[in-house]
Amino acid sequence: MRIVVDVMGGDHGCGVVIEGVKRALEADAKITELYLVGNQEAIQAALSACQLQDARVRTVHATEVMNMEDKPTDAVRKKKDCSMARAMDLVAEGRADAVISLGNTGGMLAAATFKLRRLPGVERAGIATVIPAPDNEFVLIDAGANTECKPIHLVQYAVMGSVYSREILGYKTPRVGILSNGTEEGKGTDLTRETYKLCKQLDLNFIGYAEGHDLFANKVDVVVCDGFVGNIVLKTCESLAFGIVSMLKRELSRNLKNKLGAFLAQDALRALKRRMDPEGSGGAPLLGLNGIVVKAHGSARERAIMKAILTTTEAVQHQISQVIAQEIANATLRLAAVPTQLPTPIPA
Amino acid sequence: MRIVVDVMGGDHGCGVVIEGVKRALEADAKITELYLVGNQEAIQAALSACQLQDARVRTVHATEVMNMEDKPTDAVRKKKDCSMARAMDLVAEGRADAVISLGNTGGMLAAATFKLRRLPGVERAGIATVIPAPDNEFVLIDAGANTECKPIHLVQYAVMGSVYSREILGYKTPRVGILSNGTEEGKGTDLTRETYKLCKQLDLNFIGYAEGHDLFANKVDVVVCDGFVGNIVLKTCESLAFGIVSMLKRELSRNLKNKLGAFLAQDALRALKRRMDPEGSGGAPLLGLNGIVVKAHGSARERAIMKAILTTTEAVQHQISQVIAQEIANATLRLAAVPTQLPTPIPA
Numbered sequence: 001m002r003i004v005v006d007v008m009g010g011d012h013g014c015g016v017v018i019e020g021v022k023r024a025l026e027a028d029a030k031i032t033e034l035y036l037v038g039n040q041e042a043i044q045a046a047l048s049a050c051q052l053q054d055a056r057v058r059t060v061h062a063t064e065v066m067n068m069e070d071k072p073t074d075a076v077r078k079k080k081d082c083s084m085a086r087a088m089d090l091v092a093e094g095r096a097d098a099v100i101s102l103g104n105t106g107g108m109l110a111a112a113t114f115k116l117r118r119l120p121g122v123e124r125a126g127i128a129t130v131i132p133a134p135d136n137e138f139v140l141i142d143a144g145a146n147t148e149c150k151p152i153h154l155v156q157y158a159v160m161g162s163v164y165s166r167e168i169l170g171y172k173t174p175r176v177g178i179l180s181n182g183t184e185e186g187k188g189t190d191l192t193r194e195t196y197k198l199c200k201q202l203d204l205n206f207i208g209y210a211e212g213h214d215l216f217a218n219k220v221d222v223v224v225c226d227g228f229v230g231n232i233v234l235k236t237c238e239s240l241a242f243g244i245v246s247m248l249k250r251e252l253s254r255n256l257k258n259k260l261g262a263f264l265a266q267d268a269l270r271a272l273k274r275r276m277d278p279e280g281s282g283g284a285p286l287l288g289l290n291g292i293v294v295k296a297h298g299s300a301r302e303r304a305i306m307k308a309i310l311t312t313t314e315a316v317q318h319q320i321s322q323v324i325a326q327e328i329a330n331a332t333l334r335l336a337a338v339p340t341q342l343p344t345p346i347p348a
Numbered sequence: 349m350r351i352v353v354d355v356m357g358g359d360h361g362c363g364v365v366i367e368g369v370k371r372a373l374e375a376d377a378k379i380t381e382l383y384l385v386g387n388q389e390a391i392q393a394a395l396s397a398c399q400l401q402d403a404r405v406r407t408v409h410a411t412e413v414m415n416m417e418d419k420p421t422d423a424v425r426k427k428k429d430c431s432m433a434r435a436m437d438l439v440a441e442g443r444a445d446a447v448i449s450l451g452n453t454g455g456m457l458a459a460a461t462f463k464l465r466r467l468p469g470v471e472r473a474g475i476a477t478v479i480p481a482p483d484n485e486f487v488l489i490d491a492g493a494n495t496e497c498k499p500i501h502l503v504q505y506a507v508m509g510s511v512y513s514r515e516i517l518g519y520k521t522p523r524v525g526i527l528s529n530g531t532e533e534g535k536g537t538d539l540t541r542e543t544y545k546l547c548k549q550l551d552l553n554f555i556g557y558a559e560g561h562d563l564f565a566n567k568v569d570v571v572v573c574d575g576f577v578g579n580i581v582l583k584t585c586e587s588l589a590f591g592i593v594s595m596l597k598r599e600l601s602r603n604l605k606n607k608l609g610a611f612l613a614q615d616a617l618r619a620l621k622r623r624m625d626p627e628g629s630g631g632a633p634l635l636g637l638n639g640i641v642v643k644a645h646g647s648a649r650e651r652a653i654m655k656a657i658l659t660t661t662e663a664v665q666h667q668i669s670q671v672i673a674q675e676i677a678n679a680t681l682r683l684a685a686v687p688t689q690l691p692t693p694i695p696a
Binding site: 133134144147148179180181182187188189190211212213214215216217227228229231232233234235236237238239240241242243244246247248250251252254255257258260261262263264265266267268269271272275276 | 481482492495496527528529530535536537538559560561562563564565575576577579580581582583584585586587588589590591592594595596598599600602603605606608609610611612613614615616617619620623624
């Protein structure tokens with residue numbers, strides 16, 4: 001399979017990205033071509049520095065970079081030769097199967113939607129993030145692509161998240177829940193209540209509402225929400241996990257006895273840290289597009305880049321886009337049979 | 349001061365609540381009268397069991413209990429003699445200054461709004477929860493009272509949360525932020541953008557948007573959001589903290605070396621657990637009401653009950669309701685000077 005990596009736009013420069021590419025090429029023989037898109041000079045320097053010589057590597061020069069400060073839709077129009085757009089072009093032209101980028105999420109979404117288009121029937125692309133919990137891993141969708149959602153968007157996120165959990169994470173019948181402020185059917189907002197009604201009609205393992213308490217308690221495998229809530233939940237979890245680790249470090253270095261304890265238990269502490277590492281999951285796919293697009297964390301380092309590439313090859317192998325297109329078509333058929341009903345207004 | 353405790357409705361029965369009351373009475377001489385409201389027989393049994401004999405204790409019999417299953421507004425109408433309603437009556441009649449309950453949050457809000465009424469100018473009461481972070485404690489408001497908010501509700505939450513942070517937590521000029529999916533002014537939803545504009549007009553230390561990453565990074569002291577998002581954030585944090593502790597426990601018991609390390613570092617681990625304990629903060633006040641009302645966790649045990657009572661006496665001493673009424677009046681005046689502007693619709 002043919003993978004494109006946009007090497008620009010990461011926090012640590014393109015050398016780190018290319019080192020990650022090197023590891024992925026060593027680990028995954030299924031990769032037949034790997035395109036590095038970005039500043040040619042920087043790429044060549046990084047290739048020499050990490051001594052990457054692999055016949056599968058191709059380079060594509062791009063004169064511009066989409067920055068974190070760029071307004072997504074403007075940048076897509078104005079920075080026509082940015083690495084992210086050039087990377088998408090390779091998939092759009094059928095020369096590659098999938099793109100990985102560390103850049104601006106909004107820009108990536110705009111470029112992907114513009115260049116690749118959405119899958120037939122899909123109304124909005126969504127970002128799926130895999131979050132590790134003690135006894136399972138759950139998919140949070142949408143983690144920030146689509147701030148103001150309609151019920152049909154959430155319904156399609158439920159379908160796409162379920163496909164991803166099943167095909168990539170290996171949950172046979174993933175438990176799909178709508179994130180809400182309680183588990184009773186009457187809870188939530190107009191948006192969640194309408195989504196709830198629609199999801200009941202689908203061929204999903206739909207468990208109804210999931211509340212915050214359910215997330216890390218092995219009760220739900222796909223957590224469906226709008227991109228506003230999803231972005232807040234994702235970043236709050238990252239912030240709290242980081243906060244707990246710093247509190248723990250501080251407590252463990254308070255005196256000699258604690259320090260000795262920490263030294264003896266260092267394997268356990270490292271295992272915990274590794275498990276909670278937001279980079280461990282290897283990138284968040286943008287689902288619903290005509291092609292596979294994976295967003296790696298801007299701060300991703302070698303290992304995270306490698307994992308993002310391996311996640312991407314998995315997605316290609318499982319033909320995620322085709323499966324999503326099929327299941328979205330099925331869902332659309334099922335919903336067409338349901339009489340449309342406007343949500344009941346809630347008295348103020 | 350005169351405090352009312354609704355002893356029914358907690359997960360562990362009224363004995364645990366009354367044990368917590370005993371500790372609070374021992375710790376706080378400012379309490380002059382303490383009303384226990386609930387089933388008289390159960391109260392007497394618990395008083396004997398924990399040998400609480402204190403001249404400040406009064407008991408008030410109530411024949412009913414509001415359950416977790418009760419629909420709040422129905423229960424307020426139908427269960428006229430439930431302990432929660434009777435407890436509110438004591439404040440409404442001027443016989444007491446504040447109420448603490450462990451029961452159904454929605455029911456508590458309904459009973460308090462019905463019996464005590466909102467403070468003049470306050471449009472919706474909000475639940476303020478204090479969340480511990482490594483280097484500060486922040487107030488999350490609204491944590492679940494008001495699911496569908498208008499901008500003026502969030503603006504008033506900003507004012508009330510700021511008062512609470514200043515008067516009770518001791519932050520001189522609390523940093524107030526609106527929870528959003530990014531810190532740039534253009535982010536968020538119609539609701540948050542309109543709230544942003546209004547908050548800029550007020551006499552607050554308003555820092556604009558706070559995103560999830562800011563919450564545990566000592567960047568914000570008052571996090572303002574609607575009750576839907578707030579409830580999800582609060583419960584997600586509780587769930588993740590609990591999940592991390594269980595992962596840590598599991599790792600630490602994996603082999604003898606880790607176990608020994610954990611034994612040596614037990615002070616540090618306990619300190620971490622104590623710091624993250626959702627009960628440690630001692631109850632969440634319902635702000636904006638004509639009287640002080642504090643919600644303790646349904647699962648609260650003795651120590652948490654005691655802390656909730658001490659938080660309540662602090663709130664009474666600082667005349668929180670009067671300060672809020674004053675600052676809401678000031679905010680209303682300032683906003684009246686601002687030309688009304690409808691939020692710009694966002695193209696789909």
